[in-house]
Amino acid sequence: MIIIVGTGAGGGILAYELAKNKIPVTILEKGPYIDSKDAFNYYDKYSEDVDLLTTTCIGGATIVSMSNMVRALDEELLEYDVDLTEAYEYVEQLVGVHQLDDSHIGKGTQAFLDAGRELGLTTLKMPKAIREEDCIQCGRCAFGCPVNAKWSGKDFVDMAIEAGAELICDAEVIEVLSENNNATGVKYIKNNNEKIISADTVVLAAGAIGSTLILRKSGIEEAGRQLFFDPFVSVGGYLKDVNFNTEVQMAGLVIGENFVLSPHFSSFIRANIPDDSVADGDILSIMVKTPDECRGYVDDEGDVVKINTIHDIRFLAEGTATAGFILERAGVDPSTIGSTVYRGAHPGGTAPIGKIVDSNQQTEIEGLYVSDASVLPISPGKPPILTILALSKRLADYLINK
Numbered sequence: 001m002i003i004i005v006g007t008g009a010g011g012g013i014l015a016y017e018l019a020k021n022k023i024p025v026t027i028l029e030k031g032p033y034i035d036s037k038d039a040f041n042y043y044d045k046y047s048e049d050v051d052l053l054t055t056t057c058i059g060g061a062t063i064v065s066m067s068n069m070v071r072a073l074d075e076e077l078l079e080y081d082v083d084l085t086e087a088y089e090y091v092e093q094l095v096g097v098h099q100l101d102d103s104h105i106g107k108g109t110q111a112f113l114d115a116g117r118e119l120g121l122t123t124l125k126m127p128k129a130i131r132e133e134d135c136i137q138c139g140r141c142a143f144g145c146p147v148n149a150k151w152s153g154k155d156f157v158d159m160a161i162e163a164g165a166e167l168i169c170d171a172e173v174i175e176v177l178s179e180n181n182n183a184t185g186v187k188y189i190k191n192n193n194e195k196i197i198s199a200d201t202v203v204l205a206a207g208a209i210g211s212t213l214i215l216r217k218s219g220i221e222e223a224g225r226q227l228f229f230d231p232f233v234s235v236g237g238y239l240k241d242v243n244f245n246t247e248v249q250m251a252g253l254v255i256g257e258n259f260v261l262s263p264h265f266s267s268f269i270r271a272n273i274p275d276d277s278v279a280d281g282d283i284l285s286i287m288v289k290t291p292d293e294c295r296g297y298v299d300d301e302g303d304v305v306k307i308n309t310i311h312d313i314r315f316l317a318e319g320t321a322t323a324g325f326i327l328e329r330a331g332v333d334p335s336t337i338g339s340t341v342y343r344g345a346h347p348g349g350t351a352p353i354g355k356i357v358d359s360n361q362q363t364e365i366e367g368l369y370v371s372d373a374s375v376l377p378i379s380p381g382k383p384p385i386l387t388i389l390a391l392s393k394r395l396a397d398y399l400i401n402k
């Protein structure tokens, strides 16, 4: 039997692929099983001092994601003998990655795309896993899709259960048990009771911070001593009646050398503009996301600490300036352009391939694997879900063949 801890980007697909191949699987998830439309109630902050969010519920952070799906770190992973080419192709087909039909590109997104192209930037529609026929274009992807038009890790968990997997929710895994350096099961807490399940194979997919805490408790002390978090800000200003706030979010993409930009509504931008008559529908804003150096860590209390380097700030400044040019070209009043505070988008790199796990994602404990954002060796500076899905698909194939 294989135990999978966590049901987000890494855990869901792994459970499905294994169950589909008749391998007995038990999935343990710390949060509850919920409807996707209720996901916004399950946002969690990793730390008081660092602005970094997740959701603790079925599907993990994928349930509030924009379903942006881009390949990342292909070249870098090859250095660790990890070739994701086939896995990417498989996963892209499975979740239906495509650029949205023009019927789902709103006025604000189109203005972003036109401005990016006019400025000679590499500009495209964002590859996504959203079904246009179901999508009501409400702009609420980050709250949890009200009509299940968007792929999330929950879809794979449901498919895994149908294929025979067992799911235990509201179960917080504390530790992986081992004997003579071989995994023997996990200890978890449910309804305030400590419980144990035995298995010789355990895959942690509890996210970069969740997996770190479990690894440390299980004797792998080096986990979480480094961390990236893909910093971002949103930059925006006043564009009367653009009504971008109700469009499909992040449906456009500009790829720079050191940043990516994508149109993304932030109500904080409106709060920056002193004129009270400015409404949410009058704001066009752009998310600026950059790769950062692995200079953060998870401290002994489990809090995230992030150190910003000159390199991190320089990339963010470059992206922010470019976003300003796009906004101005798109018709935004330049005197109103401002930015949100600096936040983290995707924590990862806490159990990197080549250091904490080998190229098969196995730790120094035989039978204990990690398959989530933890294993990424460096910051992708881009949406990481597709890469995590591909890594888990590759691990599923490895475990099936084993």
Ligand SMILES: Cc1cc2nc3c(=O)[nH]c(=O)nc-3n(C[C@H](O)[C@H](O)[C@H](O)COP(=O)(O)OP(=O)(O)OC[C@H]3O[C@@H](n4cnc5c(N)ncnc54)[C@H](O)[C@@H]3O)c2cc1C
Pocket: 005, 006, 007, 008, 009, 010, 011, 028, 029, 030, 031, 053, 054, 055, 056, 057, 058, 059, 060, 061, 062, 064, 065, 066, 067, 068, 069, 070, 142, 153, 171, 172, 173, 174, 205, 206, 207, 208, 210, 211, 214, 345, 346, 347, 371, 372, 373, 374, 382, 383, 384, 385, 386, 388
């Ligand atoms: C608002 C928002 C929008 C985003 N949009 C995108 C996007 O469009 N595209 C993209 O690529 N990325 C996006 N991301 C980032 C992406 O969702 C994450 O990087 C990705 O989900 C990480 O996958 P994971 O498997 O590492 O962890 P998660 O998906 O977070 O899954 C971890 C799971 O483990 C569970 N867990 C944690 N601790 C324990 C424990 N001790 N015991 C049992 N279970 C545990 C959690 O509850 C959770 O279900 C977004 C993130 C946010 C917050």
